[in-house]
Amino acid sequence: MKFSAICTIATALLPFAYGSVIAERSTSGIATWYSGAVGACSFDGYTLPSGVFGTALGLNLYSNAAQCGACVSISNASGTKITAMIVDECPGGCAGKTFDLFPTAFSSLATPSTGQIPITWDYVKCPITTPFVLRTKTGSSQYWFAIQVYNANQAITKLEVSSDGTTWKTAERQTYNYFLLASGTGTSTVSVRVTAKDGSVITTKNVPTAADQTVTAASNFS
Numbered sequence: 001m002k003f004s005a006i007c008t009i010a011t012a013l014l015p016f017a018y019g020s021v022i023a024e025r026s027t028s029g030i031a032t033w034y035s036g037a038v039g040a041c042s043f044d045g046y047t048l049p050s051g052v053f054g055t056a057l058g059l060n061l062y063s064n065a066a067q068c069g070a071c072v073s074i075s076n077a078s079g080t081k082i083t084a085m086i087v088d089e090c091p092g093g094c095a096g097k098t099f100d101l102f103p104t105a106f107s108s109l110a111t112p113s114t115g116q117i118p119i120t121w122d123y124v125k126c127p128i129t130t131p132f133v134l135r136t137k138t139g140s141s142q143y144w145f146a147i148q149v150y151n152a153n154q155a156i157t158k159l160e161v162s163s164d165g166t167t168w169k170t171a172e173r174q175t176y177n178y179f180l181l182a183s184g185t186g187t188s189t190v191s192v193r194v195t196a197k198d199g200s201v202i203t204t205k206n207v208p209t210a211a212d213q214t215v216t217a218a219s220n221f222s
């Protein structure tokens, strides 16, 4: 086969391949709206980054807080897109609806009195360039250690804790979006190793185990 023929085939296949990937990943759904609250994900006091709206996740996709902090791109039927961060769970799976949006998110896609609209959506990386933050829970101590991640640019898949910098314990994600070591760490500080959805790992040293402490990581994920 001549080189030019190969090029023609490649060019012909390329748009098709891209189109298929997008069609497969972008999912249809329905969005509604509610008063909006930093709810089930326990991101209390967190200000959403500029240009990022808030949403509750429905369809029983909340899955023990696994998607807390993840961002989604949501398009209305004429292609207007917004980016929203999942910060809450829609009770009862939102009766089959995909997202319950904060008011400003919904009004960017439709007139609020419409109530509900068809959408297409996909997970995207959050447009966050500042580092993520670790926060210990009220009641945390060296005997009962609970910590969360916020302001991450993608979903968190794993959080491990080390008291000696060598051996690591995987903390268990709770439905209120903290990672828990119920038997504690035995030390006043620990190293915390966080893995994101794309597999990137960032370790933060000298994280206090005491209650209500925040530590800013060195960066966000790649």
Ligand SMILES: *[C@@H]1O[C@H](CO)[C@@H](O)[C@H](O)[C@H]1NC(C)=O
Pocket (backbone or CB within 6 Å): 076, 077, 078, 079, 080, 107, 108, 109, 110
């Ligand atoms: C999509 O959102 C844009 C911007 O708010 C709006 O002008 C347009 O009418 C919406 N499309 C539909 C089908 O609601």
